[in-house]
Amino acid sequence: MSVANQEIQGVLENYKSAVFEKDVEKYVSLYASDFHIYDCWDDWECVDRSQWTESTKEWFHGLHEEGVLLKVEFHDVAAEENLSLAFIRCNVTFAAYNQSGEKLRQVTNRFTFGLRKENETWTISHQHSSLPINGETGKGIFNRK
Template identity: 30%
Template sequence: MPPNPGDPTHILSAYADAVHARDAEALLALYHPHVTVYDMWEHWLYDGQQQWRGMVEGWFASLGDERVQVTFDDIRSTVTPELALVHAFATYTGLSATGERLRAMNNRITLTLTRSGDRWLILHEHSSAPAEFSSGKVNLHRPA
């Protein structure tokens, strides 16, 4: 489902659908060509859609026959005519080929969106999770 220009939070359902389908092209179509991504895994920065493409394609290839279900909660947004800020808690659940839940992790996601014609595109993405100060260990499980 393409993002609704009136409600930038619809980009989250398009994101979840693309990830579940392991459709790199559909996912990348949600991003501005000059996107900056601060992902919480390995690299400090992905600068531009082409660098982000490498991460997305590698992630989907690593899944084998598994799927990932992404759900969002506590979604909040602020919208201006040209930009929107959307942030939420994201849960990434690994599913077997038969749909069995294998594992899950949570993180925080913040998206800065810009208008492109009649839709929103992700101009900046930042994902994070809290880290214990003394050990640096990242907590990937949100308290209930």
């Protein structure tokens, strides 16, 4: 693995740990100064750091109130990069556990990340999450086959 790939893997590891720790500052710091997010939950898109920070606070607060530990796993990760830009596509599983370690639920989303170097650090400048839609029901498919 090249240094750039190790650094990119570090972004994914920091994403996982920020979510597990419910660390809003750590999570939001992963994003570039001028990011663009297409999310499949609630808001269609987000380009405003204060809005993203508030959404993250609400998400993590909800997890805290529920007493849930959220573990993130990345699957089928494919990355390409040059000196200043990187592209990652993957499936991301969010699994919720109670304090006893019992799995309560999980969902898997498809993610695409566009990363850019800012101050010699990889940051997420674009994020797109999606779910396939069942053609018969019109409902999102939340788990991989």
